[in-house]
Amino acid sequence: MKKGEIYTGTVEKMDFPNKGILHIGEEKVVVKNALPGQTVEIAISKQRKGRCEGRLLKVVTPAAYENTEGACPHRADCGGCTYQTVPYEEQLKIKEQQVRALLDPVLPAGYNFEGIKGSPLTKAYRNKMEFSFGDEFKDGPMTLGMHKRGSFYDIVTVDQCVLVHPDCCKILRATLDYFTEHGAVFYKKMAHVGYLRHLLVRRGVKTGEILVDLVTSTQTEGTWKSDKNKEALLEGWKEKLLGLDLEGSFAGILHTENDSLADVVQNDRTVILYGQDFFMEELLGLKFKITPFSFFQTNSLGAEVLYETAREYIGETDGRKVFDLYSGTGTIAQILAPAAEHVTGVEIIEEAVEAAKVNAAQNGLTNCDFIAGDVLKVLDTLEERPDLIVLDPPRDGIHPKALPKIIDHYGCEKMIYISCKPTSLARDLVVLQAKGYEVTRVCCVDMFPGTTQVETVCLLSKLNTKQHIEINLDMDELDLTDAEKKATYQEIKNYVLEHSGLKVSSLYIAQVKQKCGIIERENYNKPKSEDAKQPQCPPDKEKAIKEALTHFGMI
Known part of the structure; x- marks a missing residue:
C-alpha cells in the first residue's frame, strides 16, 4: 500500500476511542471515526513500521444497526460526536467491549467486570x-x-x-x-x-x-x-x-x-x-457553585450515577479518613464527607480548590480540607494517614512518580480509581498490581452518550498474603494514542505552529523541557565551549511550548 491510494473495506471493530479496524487483503488499517459494520472508502494517509492508517472518505454502506432518526443534523460535519447514528444500547456494547479489550490483557482471567451503566439522559445532558x-x-x-x-x-x-x-x-x-x-x-x-x-x-x-x-x-x-x-x-x-x-x-x-x-x-x-x-x-442532595472555568462533570445526572457507583464500591466510611487525590471542585470528597471522619482533597488548580472550600461551607461540611498543589509534592507534606484513597486523575492518568509514592507511603487497604481514559487506567493498573493490589470490582459508566468517551470505576484491595500475580504485558497491546507517548521534537514544533502560529527551535524546546524537570540526553544542544553563549527562549515561545508539553502529557 502507498500513501494516497484509495480502497474500500468493511470495519470489523472499533478500538478506543474512535479507531475503526479493517483489513485490506492481509494488511490491517486503522481509520478514525469508522463504525463497526460500515463499508467505507478510505485513502491511505500513513504507512510506517508495519502500521497503516487511512482517512475516511465516505461511508459506502451503513452498518445494519445504524438509525438516523433523531440524530443530530450537524453529524456529517461536526467533530463532536461519532455515535449519533448508533442506537444507545449498541453504543454501550461498543464502549464495554473497548474497555474490556484494554483491561483483559493486564488483569487476571475471570476478574470481576460488572458491565456498563448508561446515562439517565442520552440527549440534552451536557451542562x-x-x-x-x-x-x-x-x-x-x-x-x-x-x-x-x-x-x-x-x-x-x-x-x-x-x-x-x-x-x-x-x-x-x-x-x-x-x-x-x-x-x-x-x-x-x-x-x-x-x-x-x-x-x-x-x-x-x-x-x-x-x-x-x-x-x-x-x-x-x-x-x-x-x-x-x-x-x-x-x-x-x-x-x-x-x-x-x-x-x-x-x-x-x-x-x-x-x-x-x-x-x-x-x-x-x-x-x-x-x-x-x-x-x-x-x-446527590448537595449544592455546588460553578464558575465559567470551574471543573465540574459535564453530565450532572450521569455524575450522580458515577459517584453513587464509587460510593457503593467504597462501602462503609464511618470513622474513616479519606484522601481524594485530584479532587477538582471537591464533588467526590463532599459526597463522602457526611459519613467519614475526615476527608482531604488535593488539587493542582487553585481556583478549583477555592470553589471546593466554598461548596463545602455552603453544604455545612466541616470535616473537609482542600489543599492546592501538585499531588506528587503535597504527599510529602501530609502527616495524616488515610484509610481509603480516591484517585480521579486527569485524562493522562497518574504521574508515574506519584503512583509509587501513593502506594508505598500509605499502603491503604482500599483504593478507588475513577478513570476517564481506559488506556491510562490499564497502564496504571499494571503498576498497582505489581505493588500488591488486586482489582476486585470494575464497572463502566457512560457519561457521554453519542461520543466515544467512557468512565471506568475500579475498586482495588491490598493483598493480605505473600502471594502475587505475575503479569507479562506487551505495551503495544494497549495501542496508546500519540498524545500518551513521549512527543518528538517535531511533534512539539508542529503543535506550537498549529495552535500559536509560532516557529520554535529544538534548542528552545530543550531549554523549556529542562525548566520543567524533563531530563534530556547529556549532550543534547550542549554548547561547544563552556563560555559559548546560547540564545534563550523568549517568554511567548516558552509559554507556547509549555502548552504543547501539557497537551502531550509530559508536564
Missing part, C-alpha cells in the same frame, strides 16, 4: 459547552459552534446540537446573529487578529440556571463595523440574550478578555454584564 467563532471555509461567513471533523481551523455552526438543552442553542443562534449584524470579526488564530473568540454556555440540569461568558480579545480597533463602542456593543448583546424566550433563567452574563496566542479559553479579565459570575447545580 457545559464551549463554542468557537470562526468560518466553515476560508473567507466564508462567520460561524459559531464546533470544529469541523478533522480540522483545526474550520468551525461548523451547531445551533441544533442534541447534546445540550435547547436554551443553549437559542443563545448560540442569538449571539451569532447579533455579532454578524454588527459586522464583528472573529479572532484568526494564525494571524492573531480579530475580536470574537469563544462562547461558554453552562446550564444546570437540576436548577435550570444559565451562565454565559463571551470570550474576546482586547482588539477593539476596526474589529466591528457598527458605530457602537465596546460597552454599547456588549450591552446590546446582553439585552438580546435577556429578551430570549428560554425555559431556564440567566444567573449571569459575562465578558472575558483573552489575549493568549494559543487557541484555549484563558481568563485574563472578566466583567459581569448581568447577574453574577456563577450558577448553582445539585448532585
